[in-house]
Amino acid sequence: MNGTKTIVRTSYLILTCFLLxxxxxxxxxxxxxxxxxxxxxxxxNLSDWPKDVQRYMIxxxxxxxxxxxxxxxxxxxxxxxxxxxxxLYLAFVITDDDFIEDTSSSVRWNSQDALELYIDGRHLSSxxxxxxxxxxxxxxxxxxxxxxxxxxxxSWDMLEVSMVRQGNQRIYEWRINLENELVVGKSIGLDFxxxxxxxxxxxxxxxxxxxxxxxxxxxxxxxxxxxxxxxQLGNVSGTIKCNSEVKESCxxxxxxxxxxxxxxxxxxxxxxxxxxxxxLPAGTYEISVSNPYVQIQQKLYAIxxxxxxxxxxxxxxIVEAKQFVISSFLAPDLIPDKGLLMNAVTVDGRAIDQFxxxxxxxxNIPGVSFALIRDGKLVYHRTxxxxxxxxxxxxxxxxxFEAASVTKPVFAFAVERLAExxxxxxxxxxxxxxxxxxxxxxxxxxxxxARHVLTHRTGFPNWRWMNPDGKLNLKFTPGTAxxxxxxxxEYLKMVIEKITGKKVEQVLKEEVIDTVGLYHTFFxxxxxxxxxxxxxxxxxxxxxDELPQSPGMAYSMHTEAIIFTRFMQYMLEQKGLxxxxxxxxxxxxxxxxxxxxxxxxxxxxxxxxxxxxxxFGKTFGHGGNNGDFKCHFEVYKDLKAGYVIFTNSNTSDPxxxxxxxxxxxxxxxxxx
Numbered sequence: 311m312n313g314t315k316t317i318v319r320t321s322y323l324i325l326t327c328f329l330l331x332x333x334x335x336x337x338x339x340x341x342x343x344x345x346x347x348x349x350x351x352x353x354x355n356l357s358d359w360p361k362d363v364q365r366y367m368i369x370x371x372x373x374x375x376x377x378x379x380x381x382x383x384x385x386x387x388x389x390x391x392x393x394x395x396x397x398l399y400l401a402f403v404i405t406d407d408d409f410i411e412d413t414s415s416s417v418r419w420n421s422q423d424a425l426e427l428y429i430d431g432r433h434l435s436s437x438x439x440x441x442x443x444x445x446x447x448x449x450x451x452x453x454x455x456x457x458x459x460x461x462x463x464x465s466w467d468m469l470e471v472s473m474v475r476q477g478n479q480r481i482y483e484w485r486i487n488l489e490n491e492l493v494v495g496k497s498i499g500l501d502f503x504x505x506x507x508x509x510x511x512x513x514x515x516x517x518x519x520x521x522x523x524x525x526x527x528x529x530x531x532x533x534x535x536x537x538x539x540x541x542q543l544g545n546v547s548g549t550i551k552c553n554s555e556v557k558e559s560c561x562x563x564x565x566x567x568x569x570x571x572x573x574x575x576x577x578x579x580x581x582x583x584x585x586x587x588x589x590l591p592a593g594t595y596e597i598s599v600s601n602p603y604v605q606i607q608q609k610l611y612a613i614x615x616x617x618x619x620x621x622x623x624x625x626x627x628i629v630e631a632k633q634f635v636i637s638s639f640l641a642p643d644l645i646p647d648k649g650l651l652m653n654a655v656t657v658d659g660r661a662i663d664q665f666x667x668x669x670x671x672x673x674n675i676p677g678v679s680f681a682l683i684r685d686g687k688l689v690y691h692r693t694x695x696x697x698x699x700x701x702x703x704x705x706x707x708x709x710x711f712e713a714a715s716v717t718k719p720v721f722a723f724a725v726e727r728l729a730e731x732x733x734x735x736x737x738x739x740x741x742x743x744x745x746x747x748x749x750x751x752x753x754x755x756x757x758x759x760a761r762h763v764l765t766h767r768t769g770f771p772n773w774r775w776m777n778p779d780g781k782l783n784l785k786f787t788p789g790t791a792x793x794x795x796x797x798x799x800e801y802l803k804m805v806i807e808k809i810t811g812k813k814v815e816q817v818l819k820e821e822v823i824d825t826v827g828l829y830h831t832f833f834x835x836x837x838x839x840x841x842x843x844x845x846x847x848x849x850x851x852x853x854x855d856e857l858p859q860s861p862g863m864a865y866s867m868h869t870e871a872i873i874f875t876r877f878m879q880y881m882l883e884q885k886g887l888x889x890x891x892x893x894x895x896x897x898x899x900x901x902x903x904x905x906x907x908x909x910x911x912x913x914x915x916x917x918x919x920x921x922x923x924x925x926f927g928k929t930f931g932h933g934g935n936n937g938d939f940k941c942h943f944e945v946y947k948d949l950k951a952g953y954v955i956f957t958n959s960n961t962s963d964p965x966x967x968x969x970x971x972x973x974x975x976x977x978x979x980x981x982x
Contacts, residue, residue, distance in 0.1 A: 337430075337499055339563050339579035340519035340532030341588060342366055345540060347390035350399050354474030354481045359401060363388045368402070368504060368516050375514040381407045381478070383506040383514060391536055395485075396492045398534075400427070402482040408508045409475065417448045420513055423506055424449060425473075425482050430499025430528040431460035431491040435567070435575060437699050437851055440499070442525040445471050445482070453525045456854040457700040457845075460491055494538050495591060496573040499531035527849055533576040537591060544623040547587035548597070548631030550580055554638030559611035560584070561599045561636070569594040569620065592625045597634055603641060603672055608981070610672055610964070612641040641672055649974040651951065657682065657690050665972050666694055669965040674850045677705040678965075679956040681871035682973070686882060686950045691872045697844040697958070698852050710832070710842045710868040711956035714934025716941055717833070717867035718799055720877065721814075722764050722918035724821035725806065726891055729760070734809060736761040744808045746801055748774075748782045758788040760805070763798040764917045765899035770797040792900035792915060796864030803863040815861050826880045831869040833861035839868055844958040846938025853938045865936060871954045878945050878952050881930070896921055896930055896947075910978050926974060933966065942966045946974060 343364065350358055368385040377383035385404040391397065402425060412422035419426070424446035432438040439455020441464035455461035468487040473480060491498060501524050505515045521530025537543070552560035564586055568574035570593050577600060578588045597619040604611045614637050621631035644665050650658060666678055677695040681688060693705040713720075729736045734743070740763075741756045749755045754769070762768045769784040771777060772795050785793055803814050810817055815833050822828055832839045835857035845852040858866040884892045898914040898921070912923045919930045927948025934941045940962045945952035955969055971977060 337529060337531050337533045337577045338501070338519035338521045339577050340366075340501075341576050341578070342389060342500070342518075342532060342534045343540075343543070343589070344389045344391045344398060344534055344536050346538065347392055347399055350390075350392070350483075350485070352399075352470040352472050352483045352485045354472040354483050356401050356403075356481065356483070359388065360390075363390065366518060368404075368518060370517045370520055371514070372503060372517050372520075372522070373514045375512050377506065377514050377516070378512075381405060382508070383504070383516060385504060385516070387502075387518070389534065391492060393492070393494070396487055396489050398429075398484075398486045398488055398492065398498075400482075400484040400486070402484075402502075402504070404480045404482070404504055405478055406480060406506055407478045408506075409478075409480065410507045410509065411447055413448055417446075419444060419449070419451070420505065421507065422446055422449070423480070425502060425504050426451075426525070427484065427486075427502045428500070428524045428531055429461075429486065429488075430531055431488055432458065433491075433496070433498045433528075433533075433573070433575075435565075435572075438499075438528055439851070440524070440526055440528050440531070443469065443471075445473070447473070454854075455526065455851070457698065457852045460488075492536060493573065494536050495571055497533045497535045497576055499528050500534045501531040523848065526851060526853065528851070529849065535574065535576065535591065542591045542625060543589045544592055544625050545587065545589050545628045546595070546621050546623050546631055547585065547628070548621065549633050550584045550586070551633055551635045552584065552638055553635065554611070556606065556611065556638065558606050559604050559613070559638040561601055561604070561613055563600050564634070565598050565600045566590065566595040566621075567598065569596060590623050592623055594620055594622050596620050597631060599636055604638070605964075610641040610643075611638050613638055642668075643968070643977075644668055645968055645971050645977045648976045649972065651684065651973050652976070657684065659690055659692070662690065662973075663692065663694075665969075666965070669968075670695055673959075673961045673964050675957050675959045675962045675965060676847050676850065677709070677711075677844050677958045678962075679705060679709065679711055679871040680953070681875045682951075682953045683875050683878060683882075683945075684951045686879060688872065688875050688879075691875075693871075699847060699850055700852050705844060707870070707872060708830070708842050709844050710830070710839060710870055711844055711941065711958060712846065712865075712934075712936045712939035713867040713869050713874070713941055713956065714865055714936040714939055715796075716874075716932050716934040716943060717863060717865055719918045719932050720822055720828070720867060721799065721803070721818070721863040723877075723881075723886070724818055725760060725764065725802065726887055726895070726917070727821045727825075728806070728810070728817075730888060730891060734760055734806070736764070740801060740805050743805045746804075749784065752784050754784055754787050758798075758801075760802055761917070762788050763795075763802045765915055766792055766794045766798070767900060768795055768798040768801075769793065770795040770801075772796055792903070796862075799864040800862065803861075814863065818861075822877075825886055827876050828869070828873060830873045831867060833866050833868070834858050843868060844939075846936070847959045847961075848938055849961065850959075855938065865934075869956075871956055874943065874954050874956075875952075878943060878954060882945050882947065882950060882952070895919060896928065910975070910980070924975065940966060942969070944970055949974070 365386040387402045426444040428442045439458025439461035441461035442453040444451035454464045470485040519532040524530045578586045580586045619634045682690040697703045769786045769788045774782040895917040900915040922929045931944030941956040943954035
């Protein structure tokens, strides 16, 4: 039940899913060195750069489409700094035999050749932010990490940039004022993407190092060390011995932290034989593994070492570090053979806490709000972790989370109440209430009803922006198939406002909030929500996301667990609607397409609810995924029990997938 909020960045939209390695507090393994420069004029003419400046190849393919050849797209960059103006200088030489520049008013990040630069100025080993600048002749975009003192100040005033073309080459020259972050002996995070659009519409891009979502993820950047002179460096090499039966769980990176200067640390690649090497300024370094947990397919491995390993690096010397021995083992999943609550007289709160807190640690989930009902009553509620990893402010009983697609069944409940009073006919074509100009070119839309919306049989895509042309279209004739869609709920919202003459928030207040007692719940921005809302997170980093200006019935509800149990209890007791309507809500309207994965128990789409047929009776619930917020609730109708869990992280899927097994259903025999 995913696909809700449209997540857009100023330069481009990217949805990422890291399947193999979770939450790494380390950069991507590339290391560069910046030395003092003489006077440099930022004009695209590199003749004033030192002749012996080191060149770094730009050869990591980040895009799905690969360049056809080096002539199609290749390049190198060089760098240095000036203490006089506290600036980092960068020069890029890009070979591209098909230069395209978008001069239209609708210029986008992927409609031309361009370069985007990413800098993690503070370079903290825990959480720091990335500032990025997208540059082309007709495009100037900036991304900021609002929580980071350096990145939040990102502006074009702090840099100069020039681009010139010479034959089949384009040359970019940059000067970035790093202010107090430019310190000799310190390391920062740096990377970039070089974008290339060709006449045949193929689009590819290269970077220095690996990693996705560089505009917000410092872990996807390389490391740059500021040095006074080239003779400061020594070389360290070593090996890692990994005691594990699963080779893929062995770390592919180690981190070297200066014992003398906390501002100096780098990440080094480990090859397939366990070897690593790096050039570093003289000093003592602690060797550590950057990833405490590694996920491979559906299994999670813990990485640990019983010893701390250090190495002393000397100028112009080669030193071999002692072998670093680590262990890799399957992390306990804590799921019992029988659900915790089955046949238990009392609720073991400590076991629930241990389970949730362990999975928070496993998957780097900053904050959680959880509640449990049993015998139709609220029996346990607790919050865990922080609202924001940067501030460390704790989640409490008043903290609100984005409920994402859990908004849908709440809105559906309001529509169903209106239907029972004859305000709307669930089977009357919606266009008869309100024609929809965005899809009027396709006559089939006139078959679409409110029931089709609530059962996801409209034919709409989830969101129009997922289409290549960004336009709203029909994937099939309404009523003939299933396709999960947020667009349908937005159309139905407009219809409800038209026929009631009220804003949808007023309708929700009358039909749900006041009726159910779902207070402390909001659908659009206001002062109360601003004060109490948690921050969403991508891979442990807070993500700035402006609160919704207007309510979206597919995604915009904000609430918390203890309050939301009232909605669960209301539906469990079958209040507010007729028995016939509840029967329709919990009746199969569509089968899900599970692909190659078969569900443990039969599951299907009711009316805005996922319904499952389990040995414990019928269940109903819904999940939500706004990217940086994920959540789920489920009610066991016959057991008169259920749970709801809200999280502020993109990494929480593993917890949401097994919480019901832990509480009710026990370990899935097929996954043992």
